[in-house]
Amino acid sequence: MADTTPMPLVAGANVPPGGQYLPLFTTYVNPSAQERVAAVLQSTFLSEGKLVKEFETRLSAELGMVNPAALNSGTSALHLALEVAGIGAGDEVILAPQTFIASALTVVQVGATPVFADIQYNTGNIDPADIEHRITPRTKAIMAVHWGGYPCDMAEIKAIADKHNLVVIEDAAHSPGAVYQGRPIGSISDYTCFSFQAIKHLTTGDGGALCALDPEKAREVFRRRWFGIDRANSPMNEVGEREYDLFDVGYKYHLNDYSAALGLANLDGFHERMTRRRALVQQYNEGLQNVAGITHFERKADRESAHWLYGFHVENRLQFIRTLKANGIAASVVHDGIDNNTLFGSKRMELSNQRRFDETQIHIPLHDNLTEEQVDYIITTIKQGW
Numbered sequence: 387m388a389d390t391t392p393m394p395l396v397a398g399a400n401v402p403p404g405g406q407y408l409p410l411f412t413t414y415v416n417p418s419a420q421e422r423v424a425a426v427l428q429s430t431f432l433s434e435g436k437l438v439k440e441f442e443t444r445l446s447a448e449l450g451m452v453n454p455a456a457l458n459s460g461t462s463a464l465h466l467a468l469e470v471a472g473i474g475a476g477d478e479v480i481l482a483p484q485t486f487i488a489s490a491l492t493v494v495q496v497g498a499t500p501v502f503a504d505i506q507y508n509t510g511n512i513d514p515a516d517i518e519h520r521i522t523p524r525t526k527a528i529m530a531v532h533w534g535g536y537p538c539d540m541a542e543i544k545a546i547a548d549k550h551n552l553v554v555i556e557d558a559a560h561s562p563g564a565v566y567q568g569r570p571i572g573s574i575s576d577y578t579c580f581s582f583q584a585i586k587h588l589t590t591g592d593g594g595a596l597c598a599l600d601p602e603k604a605r606e607v608f609r610r611r612w613f614g615i616d617r618a619n620s621p622m623n624e625v626g627e628r629e630y631d632l633f634d635v636g637y638k639y640h641l642n643d644y645s646a647a648l649g650l651a652n653l654d655g656f657h658e659r660m661t662r663r664r665a666l667v668q669q670y671n672e673g674l675q676n677v678a679g680i681t682h683f684e685r686k687a688d689r690e691s692a693h694w695l696y697g698f699h700v701e702n703r704l705q706f707i708r709t710l711k712a713n714g715i716a717a718s719v720v721h722d723g724i725d726n727n728t729l730f731g732s733k734r735m736e737l738s739n740q741r742r743f744d745e746t747q748i749h750i751p752l753h754d755n756l757t758e759e760q761v762d763y764i765i766t767t768i769k770q771g772w
């Protein structure tokens with residue numbers, strides 16, 4: 387994955403406004419985090435406590451997540467979702483290759499098999515029309531990854547899932563704050579998994595959240611994120627041990643309070659940051675319309691992307707990347723289709739849209755430190771050709 391390490395400007399490069407190389411991502415840390423995290427350190431209450439609870443309350447109140455359980459990573463959220471959904475050895479999960487390996491890796495971790503479906507060339511999201519013929523008696527779930535933050539066709543996916551009695555799991559690592567047909571991501575499917583990793587919109591350093599719609603399943607998530615012990619209902623007895631009976635496998639997946647303190651600080655002003663992000667996207671959209679060699683992704687009126695990435699299809703991609711680099715601007719595919727990994731079958735599947743997408747998709751900088759002037763510079767550079 388592209389990281390945020392500042393790159394030196396290449397010799398002879400044009401210098402962007404600000405005098406620095408423009409990275410694809412930056413890590414956002416709200417200034418108030420210094421004090422909030424310091425207070426946790428001062429208190430010496432570092433592990434899961436009231437700040438994790440407060441973080442969850444705000445995720446639900448401010449971002450519309452249903453029953454969010456704060457975890458130590460997005461990967462833990464995916465793994466726990468599969469576990470709580472009862473997916474295991476011999477089962478199959480249908481997902482698209484256009485994602486980070488964590489999506490399919492967690493399927494393998496529970497003993498199930500990832501079955502890859504094609505994407506839509508104009509979004510990078512799973513194509514609902516390519517799902518149904520891949521369903522077998524072993525299929526248990528559809529995993530929908532909102533590529534770059536743009537919501538998948540959830541209505542079509544849900545209709546297929548209902549017809550075949552499948553669970554829907556959203557990998558929403560790129561899409562906190564996204565909205566689909568008026569509903570926030572995190573309130574739609576059986577399970578929704580978020581990541582609070584350093585270069586995601588809302589970071590806790592590392593962290594994640596799992597939303598389970600069914601309250602019973604949500605209780606199971608909370609229990610199994612902490613070894614399988616129901617913390618709230620396992621009182622300490624006189625000899626100093628909690629009273630509980632472990633009856634299934636749990637994990638050490640909870641978030642801790644100093645990470646939650648960072649998350650709480652970063653929730654302050656989240657909507658303002660998203661508004662600013664949308665304005666930068668609008669600036670790109672206007673500046674880059676009708677540029678020869680660029681084909682924009684789909685943007686439907688019934689959904690609002692979280693805009694983690696600003697991407698499109700480009701002709702002559704390598705030359706495009708080199709031209710931008712020579713002008714001090716990052717450009718990256720972020721991820722290629724993951725289906726060729728040895729663990730997932732070691733060959734590129736015959737998925738025609740995914741293969742075309744691998745050849746042409748590209749992303750340019752979009753993050754909190756980016757200024758309008760820098761976006762103008764990027765637009766001007768691109769319009770000069772490559």
Ligand SMILES: *Cc1c(COP(=O)(O)O)cnc(C)c1O
Pocket residue numbers: 459460461462485486488489531557559560580581582583592593594
């Ligand atoms: C970042 C990411 C993950 C993993 O999240 P972590 O918090 O790093 O474990 C999963 N899926 C996608 C699509 C991601 O981008």
